[in-house]
Amino acid sequence: MDFSLSEETLEFRQTIRDIVKRTVTTDVIDRMHTSGTFASPELNAELGRHGFFERAVPGLGKGDPIELWVLFNELEKAGAPYDGPAVALMIAGVVNALGTDEQKARIMPSIISGEAMVAMGYSEADYGSDVASIKTRAVKDGDEWVINGSKMWTTMAQAAKWLILLTRTDLDLPKHKGLTMFLLPMDTPGITVEPVHTLGTEVTNATYFDDVRVGDEAVLGGVNNGWRTMTTVLAFERGVMGGSNAAVPLLRHFHDWAASMGLLNSDVVRERLARSVIDMQVAALLTQRSAWIAASGGMPGLEGSMTKVFAAEAYQRISKWCQQMAGPAGLLQFHEEGAAGEGFVEYDARHSPVVTIYGGTTEINRNNIAERHLGLPKSR
């Protein structure tokens, strides 16, 4: 095995580090935590201006596909707001893979410039893990589709230009077969967005569709073919694009605070920090493997499930350890005097519960591994 990055990729990485240093200031991080919108227009514009999004879109082939991993791994390790661009690039990858030429021409430039965010509309209030049972309807009316229903957890809808939307188009077909994915502008009449505030400060949304009318140009990946589009999205989502090194910035914050408090002489602290570094290294390697599979023309769906289970639980374990090791200082929030790790210790303890839930719960991912890797019978 070869773990070395090419000279080109190393340069790419260094430029990202420079851009992050320049644009992701304390103010930007602060704004992310007070506004609840995890995207920075300055950072995105700068990355777009360098052509980095274009290089990193999965499958577009403008750069070494491993760069997709490098880009989001660097943003995540820096603690930069990356959820927005991650979702946008993931959708750009899907448009690139399944979209028509017209869709590519209309949608891609806005994403690869770093200007447009995308909101994801899959889950509904009553359908989360069982997402193939969703009820939001799209009905053909002449040349148009009329969409009615509602979506839950439509993160970034408050700031997005595009919405990717999973709908039911055929009630007679089995649940996985009667689905169609749409990609439509967020400002299409009939869409209402209501914020849902979360434990981890990021604002997500409930989005309502009231006789929303779009043409066939909004169908992504074919009518009644929505489930295939969905699995393409999930293969990118689970692991390749961030979500595996969330504890790296936390460890820096905790370490520096612990050093200042004289806690680094403790065996317990030292052992836990060492184990945390091991877990983050393993999580990075597993993600790198997914990226390498994608780079070699494969679809790392199963590997993504494995990476997600491991990385999510490692982050939860580490954030729990850091908060415990900090004692009462681990309870103090951003800007409070004496807060451990400048408040990040408390923040990560609040943020980490979501990672075993979004993008497929650990239970759904374990089902995947049991069935597809171990060959055990379907259990539900």
Add this chain to the structure above:
Amino acid sequence: MSVDLGLSADQEAIADLFGGFFANESPTTVARAAEPFGFDAELWAKVIELGAPGMGTAVEHGGGGASLSDLVVVAEAFGKAIAPIPLLEHLAAALVLTDADVVSGETIATLAVRPADANGVWRLVPSGAVASVVVGIDGSELVAVRSAAPMVAPRNHASAPLADRSAREGERVVLGAAGDFAPVLDRWKVLTAAALVGVADAAMALGVRYVMEREQFGVPVGSFQAVQHGLADLPVMIDGGRLLTHKAAWAIDSGDAGINDWQLNDITDGSTLASMAYVFTTDGAALATDRSLHYHGGYGFSEEYDIQLYYRRARGWSLVLDDPSVECLNLADRLFGAREA
């Protein structure tokens, strides 16, 4: 030079060769028959035929010139088969021994993974009961001591041929300073990590096979989600351990100094990665054997089923070094610097 996380064509061939060899020549009946001492001289003679003992020795010394990355592939196959031969220790010790009888494997060598005590005794040396040459630290020196293999071991958890060996009695050669032992020990940690990946992988396969055969309530117990989820944790520990072990071997083979930037999770230092791989695969092998044994129900606890053989080796093969927590503390010194006085 760019990321490639597959085995090379040569390594695929090595995996096939040794996978096939151990499957044919060392089914678990061989490991059972060798208990409790833990050595099968016939099997060792067969690996000599394959040229395995000198595989990692430079070609100019009559060896095979294989990289550590190649040996990792061998060690994983060895671990899967829990083969009762001192292959890992011999391959590690051979890094600093070029004697023809060691390269060929006619004379077995091992390493004392912990320094000799004040009386010049190396305690519980892995493969110490069957080796005629022991390499290790005695005071400030790295020495190789030739003396008769005791061929007797205290009864132990892993049925491993452990023995106390003298660092002073016998034909004693000073190889260098104590610090020169580090690359030998790193190599052993990487090979042990690879073997533990093999142990975990074989244990998982036993568990999966058993839960598909065993029926309760009229269905295979492997159809229950509680059982499935316990087993689903194992592939990632195995794959993660394998990747980390290969990264350590890659870093050591490169010969570059490497870096230890944990703050950006950029770690390419071979010794650090060897230590990390050893700790992680110790946990992985323990988890895989725990879970697999448990899902065997009462049969997992019986001697008749093979999972107990793996359960004991998962612990024995790593504990010969020390409590993995101690290794974590050593790792912490490397990563974060020594403690403040």
